[in-house]
Amino acid sequence: MVNKQEIQSKMMQAVEAVRGTNPMAGSITNTVTINLVANAQLAVGGSAAMVYLPDEAEFLAKAGGAMCINVGTLLPIYEETLPYVAKVLHETGKPWVLDPVAVGIGSLRTKLLQQFKAYKPTIIRGNASEIIALAGLWGLDGGTEQSNVRGVDSTDSVSGAKVAAIALAKWTGGAVAVSGETDLVTDGSIMAVSYGGSHFMEKITGAGCSLGGVAAVYATATSPFIAALTATTVYNVAGKRAELKVDGPGSFQVQFIDELYKTTAEDIANNSLDIEEVSFL
Numbered sequence: 001m002v003n004k005q006e007i008q009s010k011m012m013q014a015v016e017a018v019r020g021t022n023p024m025a026g027s028i029t030n031t032v033t034i035n036l037v038a039n040a041q042l043a044v045g046g047s048a049a050m051v052y053l054p055d056e057a058e059f060l061a062k063a064g065g066a067m068c069i070n071v072g073t074l075l076p077i078y079e080e081t082l083p084y085v086a087k088v089l090h091e092t093g094k095p096w097v098l099d100p101v102a103v104g105i106g107s108l109r110t111k112l113l114q115q116f117k118a119y120k121p122t123i124i125r126g127n128a129s130e131i132i133a134l135a136g137l138w139g140l141d142g143g144t145e146q147s148n149v150r151g152v153d154s155t156d157s158v159s160g161a162k163v164a165a166i167a168l169a170k171w172t173g174g175a176v177a178v179s180g181e182t183d184l185v186t187d188g189s190i191m192a193v194s195y196g197g198s199h200f201m202e203k204i205t206g207a208g209c210s211l212g213g214v215a216a217v218y219a220t221a222t223s224p225f226i227a228a229l230t231a232t233t234v235y236n237v238a239g240k241r242a243e244l245k246v247d248g249p250g251s252f253q254v255q256f257i258d259e260l261y262k263t264t265a266e267d268i269a270n271n272s273l274d275i276e277e278v279s280f281l
């Protein structure tokens with residue numbers, strides 16, 4: 001049986017460990033949201049470093065406790081950097097997060113995301129359409145060949161990505177986090193549903209990208225499943241609280257960083273969470 005209290009207590013430990021040790025998680029991420037990703041990582045107690053070049057990515061992969069790869073805005077150099085660093089991460093057993101932003105657009109994005117299948121990202125984080133499309137690209141259950149990703153936005157429901165999320169987690173042996181109004185996190189055998197957040201998170205860019213960066217920070221301190229669930233939960237708590245204090249998306253983003261900074265381990269344990277065993281779904 002899955003023990004919800006044990007999961008909550010592991011999340012609390014991860015939050016405290018990160019606040020106590022300031023772990024570094026490097027990123028190769030998109031140019032739209034790079035600043036929000038770094039600030040969110042710092043707000044939860046981590047340390048950020050962003051690079052583009054293959055040798056620098058290798059340095060960060062080895063020096064940090066985990067890494068975040070987000071394919072939002074591809075540059076030609078990424079054809080070299082991304083498979084190279086993913087191989088280093090896989091071979092050294094370093095946890096890494098993949099955000100398959102806009103999967104389905106362009107030949108380089110498709111080629112890179114196909115290459116990542118063999119390097120088994122420890123955490124895959126995306127919106128529902130991205131998770132379904134990545135499962136489709138990798139030939140796994142629950143995926144569709146045609147991507148429903150509309151640019152970087154989702155057109156699918158989170159619950160519709162359940163089978164794809166489980167299949168991806170079983171393939172990687174890690175965790176998958178599907179974001180939306182409610183969030184799903186699975187390791188292929190447990191399915192967690194986390195509630196909270198804010199409608200304003202759809203009105204700022206990078207809530208998802210920065211969630212991936214924060215998941216990488218927690219992955220330096222705990223298992224992929226607990227890291228993905230802790231990041232998801234912190235986002236749900238901080239989003240809910242920030243919404244109460246603001247009246248628009250611009251001030252929401254500022255308030256959200258403050259709430260990430262203020263969210264405690266107890267707040268995370270007290271946030272609404274459902275846990276189910278996948279075999280019963």
Ligand SMILES: Nc1ncnc2c1ncn2[C@@H]1O[C@H](COP(=O)(O)OP(=O)(O)OP(=O)(O)O)[C@@H](O)[C@H]1O
Nearest residue numbers: 127179180181197198199201205206207208209235
């Ligand atoms: N309608 C909503 N209500 C509550 N929380 C939401 C809502 N939509 C998104 N969120 C939260 O926003 C965060 C990002 O999820 P989202 O699905 O928007 O990612 P995304 O589409 O990849 O974002 P981006 O690509 O802009 O970074 C998650 O923490 C999620 O829980």
Ligand SMILES: Cc1ncsc1CCO
Nearest residue numbers: 030032072073101152206
């Ligand atoms: C808007 C946008 N375009 C490419 S990446 C990105 C950030 C959200 O995914």
Ligand SMILES: [Mg+2]
Nearest residue numbers: 101152208209
């Ligand atoms: Mg996204």
